Amino acid sequence: MAIADRKRRERQARMQLILNAGARVFARYGYHRASMDLIAEEAELGKATLYYYYKNKDDLLLGILTEGIKDFFHHLELSLQTNKDPIEQLKLTIRESMLFFERHPDYFKLYMYLNVHPAFRKKIYRLMHPLLTQKIGMIKQIFQEGQAQGRIKDIPTEHLQAIFGSLVMGMGIFSTGKMTHEQLEERARYLEQVFFTGIVKE
Amino acid sequence: MAIADRKRRERQARMQLILNAGARVFARYGYHRASMDLIAEEAELGKATLYYYYKNKDDLLLGILTEGIKDFFHHLELSLQTNKDPIEQLKLTIRESMLFFERHPDYFKLYMYLNVHPAFRKKIYRLMHPLLTQKIGMIKQIFQEGQAQGRIKDIPTEHLQAIFGSLVMGMGIFSTGKMTHEQLEERARYLEQVFFTGIVKE
Amino acid sequence: MAIADRKRRERQARMQLILNAGARVFARYGYHRASMDLIAEEAELGKATLYYYYKNKDDLLLGILTEGIKDFFHHLELSLQTNKDPIEQLKLTIRESMLFFERHPDYFKLYMYLNVHPAFRKKIYRLMHPLLTQKIGMIKQIFQEGQAQGRIKDIPTEHLQAIFGSLVMGMGIFSTGKMTHEQLEERARYLEQVFFTGIVKE
Amino acid sequence: MAIADRKRRERQARMQLILNAGARVFARYGYHRASMDLIAEEAELGKATLYYYYKNKDDLLLGILTEGIKDFFHHLELSLQTNKDPIEQLKLTIRESMLFFERHPDYFKLYMYLNVHPAFRKKIYRLMHPLLTQKIGMIKQIFQEGQAQGRIKDIPTEHLQAIFGSLVMGMGIFSTGKMTHEQLEERARYLEQVFFTGIVKE
DNA sequence: GATGAATGAGCTTTCATTCAT
DNA sequence: CATGAATGAAAGCTCATTCAT
Missing domain, CATH: 1.10.10.60 (Homeodomain-like)
Known part of the structure; x- marks a missing residue:
């Protein structure tokens, strides 16, 4: 054969x-x-x-998007296997997200473009949500583990996730591909700092 | 006359x-x-x-967007005059942002749609940045004031702003208009908590 | 106005x-x-x-077909008002049909083309049958009247109609627009003769 | 070999x-x-x-049509050999035609479809007319024989044929394949009756 | 003989924009 | 001021046909 x-x-x-x-x-x-x-x-x-x-233009686009999502989660999963500490895993997730935006500034734009486009929303959700929800569950578990260890505040996980997601996705909005890798790293560090300990002194 | x-x-x-x-x-x-x-x-x-x-379709669209931005900053400025404490002002900003998304879920979609659309990016920046930079400077001053008072960590303001912006805009991504006002309020409170004091215990 | x-x-x-x-x-x-x-x-x-x-190509075509049908029945109705004798009315129907084929050799082709085209059959029937059934009922009444007067054989009207329809429509198949008006008249006369008294001597 | x-x-x-x-x-x-x-x-x-x-799509289609015509005339010829009486032979022709429509409702559709299609008309005539004219001549002879025997009215054979053809083909238009064999037989009988003795009493 | 892959040519349909009234 | 009517330009998609293997 x-x-x-x-x-x-x-x-x-x-x-x-x-x-x-x-x-x-x-x-x-x-x-x-x-x-x-x-x-x-x-x-x-x-x-x-x-x-x-x-089959058609949409089909091609969905292929591209799916490809991107798979790529992201592939890297993320590899990364998460290197450290089992929940706080560290969240840091890795932030890091990988920003690296992904660096690698593929386009994928995010397309995702937003369509997510925002009424006609596509349904189709995208139908085709990509199975993929997404599975992976997102993974992150939920990290939060739960952190709370179980008494290291993360008892904020309901659905809010935690939404906030974490907003923060990470929100970075994508501003990722113009014009930043150097160093600037990105720096921003990622500050982002971690803010997310974990806040901006208020003491 | x-x-x-x-x-x-x-x-x-x-x-x-x-x-x-x-x-x-x-x-x-x-x-x-x-x-x-x-x-x-x-x-x-x-x-x-x-x-x-x-003049044309784009012109109309830009009119809509500008209108939305103006509306947002109008409410925000009114709000900020009620309290001069920088931390409180940031909280008000978060609150007003989420209220705006609640009032106009559409404006955000359109903004993203076009921000993401290469052909419009330039035009939007040209027409809306004057408006935006002026207003964004306002928020920069709040961070600087907070740092001057020694109450906000010494994170470079451009990063602080980007992170704050991401967080706020990121919430827009998930604002489907399906949340009740109460759920929104709840999320806003958690968001403040995370942004100001982080998610880590102690 | x-x-x-x-x-x-x-x-x-x-x-x-x-x-x-x-x-x-x-x-x-x-x-x-x-x-x-x-x-x-x-x-x-x-x-x-x-x-x-x-609205689209089909819509245009249906416009053409409907127009043709209307034209046919318009002429037919005018014609039928000139004579109330059922046998004569059937003759008039034959005559008008053939004149219609002469006037519009194209309409019949199109009708057949689409009637035969699986994808259109449904659409045509949905749009034109209301029109057709109403008019066909008219012809049914002529047969019934003829039978009531004891001048037409007691063949079930659904068969009578189908046969009459076949004969009339069948002429359309052969109407190439190449016949002179005289030839057409001649054929119409023979057609009447056959339909009313058959081809067999005695 | x-x-x-x-x-x-x-x-x-x-x-x-x-x-x-x-x-x-x-x-x-x-x-x-x-x-x-x-x-x-x-x-x-x-x-x-x-x-x-x-060679191409049209060639394939013509193959299908020719096949159908051959099938029809094959059955018809077999049938006509069983009875040499011209009237009976015409009845057999009607019967075989309707049986053909029953066996192959599709062939008629295709034939009409193409017969009506200007681009194909020429090609069809060129390829199928040799076949058709030969066979149609056969039917002409039946009419002539009937007239020679003084049993069929002296209607010019070209009209007779056209009328007979219209009647037979016209039945094809309405053959949707939805009729039972019995209904078909019944209609065939009425059709013969009309064609041979007409619809008028006396 | 048999076929998957590739494509040119052509089709229907949409829509921002203009213009005469 | 207001607008119905008209259209050029462009897009997505289909399909008969060819060809290298």
Whole structure:
């Protein structure tokens, strides 16, 4: 079955090629101005070829988004395995989030763009929430573990999560890709400091 | 000059009417699916009339956004005059932000939609940054005052502001308009607690 | 309200103009090869203008078909008022049908084309059957009247109608628009003869 | 030459397989929505394989139509050999036609679809008329024989044929495949009665 | 022989914008 | 002032056909 294998690999490679081209074009022009023509040109493929691999424009975009989310959680999970202390794990989560925004400033934009777009909200939630909720549960457990150890204040976890999420996602809004890695690291440190001990002296 | 005055007032009223109709339609359909036809219909005006008051679709949209920002800062300034303590003023800012999201869940969506949209970013910054920087400077002063009083940690203000901004804007991402006013208040209290004293015990 | 009246008349005229252009193009190229571009060109209008008056291609086609049916029954009803004898009325129906095929060889083609096209069948039936059944009932009454007078054989009316309909519609299949009016008249006479007294001697 | 024979038989079988799949898909979706992809899938063959056996889509369709016509005349000829009386032969023709519509409701649809389709008309006539005229001549002879025997009225045969054809084809228009065999038989009997002796009493 | 992959050409539809009245 | 009517330009998508393997 060597042939079938090669075929499958080639198919995967093509899809990845299209995904990357798509990501670039979507990021550059935004969803609506990113025409399939432009993506095809960027991928150096015929337009119809895109449709051979992806059912339609939305499908392609969802492929890109899913890919990004998977990438993020993949890195995060690897990272979380290096340290089991809940406080440290939250720091790692912040760090990984910001690194992700650095690596893929575009993915966040697209996610927001669509999350905000009424017509897509439903579709996105349907397709990505299964993925998200599973992973988010992971973070919930970290908070619970921290509270169980008596090291994190007894704030209801749904609020904790929403606040943590806002903070992390909120950073994405301002991530223009114009910061150096050092500036990012510095901001991440301050962010940790604020989140863990607040801004008020004493 | 009574006639000219009335004319101006009527013109203002018409523009406001269009602005409101536009806001509703943009929020309901997103920028691209919100056609000028739909907005005209919602405003109960002829389509060409929109063009009489606004140069083009983008111009109308920017009108809506500017209007929202103004509304926000108007409320915020009123609020900040009631208490001169910097910590309290930050709390008021958080409170007002969340109230704004409650009042206008749509404005935030639109802002994100466009902030994320490469083609608009420049235009938005050009038109709204004068407005924004002035007002944001106000918040910077609050942080500086707090640090001068020795009550806020000596975190560089640009980071403080970015973190504060992220937190506040981040809440907007999750403001679906589905929360009750009480839930919102509760979340705001926890948010203050976290921002001022952190999540870590002791 | 003279202005509103004129507007309405102009609108009607435009729609008629498009309808006629559409009918010509549909007839010349068939439904699928008749592109909206071609129709627009034939109507000497911008393509988007067609969409200003008709929701979509199907809508335009249905307009054409409905128009044809109405035209047919309009002539038929006028004709039937000239003679109340059932046998004569059937003859008039045959005559009018064939004249209709002569006047509009295209309408029949289109009707068949779509009637035969699975995707349209439902839509056509939904939109045109109300119109058709009402009119067909008229013909049923003629048969019943003829039977009541003891001049038409007691064949169940549903079969009578189906046979009569087949015969009439069947003529449409062969109406290529290549016959002269005289040939048509001649064929109509023979058709009546066959339908009323059969082909068998004695 | 056994090998060549087997090859030819296998080729025939493959072509038949494709023809059947095509007929099903064409009938289900109509000509234009019946894509080669769908037909290939229905035939459980690769799409390119279809092109190995048929030059193009039209060629395949003509294959299907020709096949149907052949099938019809094959049955008809067998039937006509059982009785040499012209009147009876006409009855047999009606009977066989209706049975054909019952067996292959799809073939008629396709035939009409294309007969009506200007682009195909020429091609169809060129390819199928040789077949048709030969067979239609057969029916002409029956009428002439009937007239020679003094049993059929002296209506010019071209009109007789057109009327007979209209009647028979017209039944096809209404053959939705929803009638039971019994209802069909009943209608056939009434049809004969009308065609031979008319609907008028006395 | 058989086929998956690729694509050019073409289609319907949408919509911001203009303009004559 | 107000607007209905008109449209150019562009987008998403489909599909018959070809070709390298």
